[in-house]
Amino acid sequence: MNKLTRFQLMKRLTAFFLLTRPLNVLIAMVSIFIGAFITGTISPLINVLLASLSGGFIAAGANAINDYFDVETDRINKPYRPIAARIITMREGGLFSMVLFSIGVILGLLVNWLAFVVAVFSSMLLYWYSARLKRTVLWGNLSVSLITSLAFIYGGIAVNRLGLALIPAVFSFFYHLGREIIKDAEDIAGDIADRIVTLPIEFGKRKALLLATGIYIFLIGLTIVPYALNIFGIYYLIIVVAIVNAVVVFALFSMWRDMTPNNLSRLSVILKLNMFAGLAAIYCGKF
Structure with a gap:
């Protein structure tokens, strides 16, 4: 294999790797593991690891198929994406x-039937x-938010403690719902070109961002509840207030200053980072 061929092979392998959006995959896997951990056990560990890997592969598949259907939009909004850049067909x-x-x-089947x-x-x-x-108003945002919240529930299922994973699942749902609306406001030009009817296109950017703001304000209040009910400890509260909610507040102020x-x-x-x-706040909340 000559140097040029090796370079081309590495370029394509890298493109397939980037197609999966590895940061999103990592977040999904960690969320599943945390979903198991906060129930008080990660036993059987093999089930937790299998569930995390299962969720990672599903997230990777979702990111790849998303680029498949979004190729025309990505050529406007994100021309560097592997399919949009024609590195991958x-x-x-x-x-x-x-x-x-x-x-x-x-891999999910290897965990249990549920x-x-x-x-x-x-x-x-x-x-x-x-x-x-x-391509529909709000239903797409709700779908993504539901799937991300299921990551925590998936972790609870792996250790047969579904109920205890519901708290981070609820937080995840609202956090991602707000972020998805902001992303739609970012992608208006490409979505119009691809004839996608999103919340900002249907009702206007300001109204969409107002809804995202309301969701995040509600979520900030909701994050205090587990500490108030003695479900999570002081380390959870410190991380949530000093980092998580502080970053959300910064993002909201910045969003309204510059749209x-x-x-x-x-x-x-x-917000993704x-x-x-x-996740760290929830993890530390058990101590």
């Missing part, structure tokens, strides 16, 4: 996503989201 991207979904579902059901449901909903739901796509894109990334602080 649409056919390759579609087949790759099906392989990833299949591995995720099979995990298998959730894995199948999640895979089907994520495909439907990319193919249809994301340009560049700033909304920056804030979307900041802030999820790790939220």
Whole structure:
């Protein structure tokens, strides 16, 4: 294999890796593990690891199929994405996503029957989201938020303690709902070009961002409840107030000062990274 061929191979392998959006995959896997941990056990550990891997593969498949259906929009909004940049063909991207979904579902079956059901449901909903739901007003946002919250529930299922995973699942639902609306406000130009009817397009950017603001204000109040009820300890409260909620407040102020796509894109990334602080808060809340 000559140097040029090796370079081309590495470029394509890197493109397939980036197609999965590895940061999103990592967040999904960590969320599932945390979902198990906060129930008070990670036993049987093999089930937790299998569930985390299953969720990671499903998330990777979802990200790949999303790029498949969003290729025309991405050529306007995100021309560097692997399929939009024509490094990977649409056919390759579609087949790759099906392989990833299949591995995720099979791994779910190895956990238990309920995990298998959730894995199948999640895979089907994520495909439907990319193919249809994301082009509808609010339903796409609700679908993504539901799927992300299911990551915590998936962790609870892995250790047969579903009920105790509901708190982070609820937080995750509202956090992602607000962020998804902000992302839609960022992508207005490309969505119009692709004939996608999102909340900001249907009702205007300001009204959409007002809804996102209301969701986040409600969530900030909601995050105090587990500490007030002695479910989580002082370390949870410190991280939530000093980092998680502080970052959300900063993002809201910045969003209203500057509603340009560049700033909304920056804030979307900041909010994504802030999820790790939220996971750390929940993890530390048990101590």
